[in-house]
Amino acid sequence: MAVPDATIQLQNLKGIWRPIYAHRTALHSTADAIVLAAWRRDVRGLDLTPAVVLAGEGADPAWQHRRRAAAAAVVGVLTAWSWRRTRAAIALAAKRAHRAGWAAGYALLSQDHDDDTPYSGEPDSPYTIGSPDMDDHRADSTATAVLTAALTATADRAGRAIADTTDDDPTGDGEHIVDDGLDLVLLTDAAVSAAYGAGMLAAYLGAGTRSVIWLTAGDGRVCPRCSDAEAGSPYSLLAAPTLPQHPHCRCCLAPA
Numbered sequence: 001m002a003v004p005d006a007t008i009q010l011q012n013l014k015g016i017w018r019p020i021y022a023h024r025t026a027l028h029s030t031a032d033a034i035v036l037a038a039w040r041r042d043v044r045g046l047d048l049t050p051a052v053v054l055a056g057e058g059a060d061p062a063w064q065h066r067r068r069a070a071a072a073a074v075v076g077v078l079t080a081w082s083w084r085r086t087r088a089a090i091a092l093a094a095k096r097a098h099r100a101g102w103a104a105g106y107a108l109l110s111q112d113h114d115d116d117t118p119y120s121g122e123p124d125s126p127y128t129i130g131s132p133d134m135d136d137h138r139a140d141s142t143a144t145a146v147l148t149a150a151l152t153a154t155a156d157r158a159g160r161a162i163a164d165t166t167d168d169d170p171t172g173d174g175e176h177i178v179d180d181g182l183d184l185v186l187l188t189d190a191a192v193s194a195a196y197g198a199g200m201l202a203a204y205l206g207a208g209t210r211s212v213i214w215l216t217a218g219d220g221r222v223c224p225r226c227s228d229a230e231a232g233s234p235y236s237l238l239a240a241p242t243l244p245q246h247p248h249c250r251c252c253l254a255p256a
């Protein structure tokens with residue numbers, strides 16, 4: 001069943017979508033900034049020399065094997081390191097995103113959709129079904145999942161750089177890749193979207209909403225996967241596709 005005028009039109013936001021996407025954009029840039037800042041502080045003093053030595057010892061002539069050995073050596077160093085600040089920053093970002101998603105969902109439920117005035121996102125917060133808040137356990141496991149994936153992806157790239165370099169100092173190439181935190185930012189973005197989507201669903205669940213529609217950004221760059229998700233609307237609350245469908249997905253779930 002097609003939903004007429006479903007898309008959000010990110011290029012020309014109207015009514016309630018204006019404050020919702022203003023919040024959401026700010027949410028993502030703040031999350032990226034705090035998580036990356038925490039990573040940059042945590043990374044201080046990290047030394048990949050042991051990994052380079054280890055990778056060099058078994059030096060296999062085949063480049064695939066060299067890369068794999070280097071990545072394994074780097075991941076060993078990275079996982080032994082303390083990422084206390086990064087872990088806390090990811091957990092905080094996930095909690096904020098859940099609350100922001102809840103507030104957006106609540107606004108979509110309770111506010112006239114033509115109304116573009118800012119809404120408040122400060123509800124009471126018991127940890128129950130439909131709660132605006134993500135509980136600590138879920139925030140911590142989100143942080144662990146993001147961090148683990150980020151360390152693995154970073155080690156792959158750093159290992160590749162170490163194995164492929166012709167530089168006298170392969171450690172520097174690897175450390176540069178660790179410092180940039182690119183994988184972490186990408187994975188944080190996905191985790192923030194997922195928490196935002198979960199917060200929206202919590203608001204709908206709490207309000208007894210039966211079904212939701214998937215809304216794409218409607219800006220001509222929407223991928224087939226998200227278009228299909230939109231075309232498949234409406235969904236029952238628990239059968240709806242989850243945010244994000246891919247990195248940097250800017251879709252949304254609205255009450256049907």
Ligand SMILES: [Zn+2]
Pocket residue numbers: 216226245246249250251
């Ligand atoms: Zn999307």
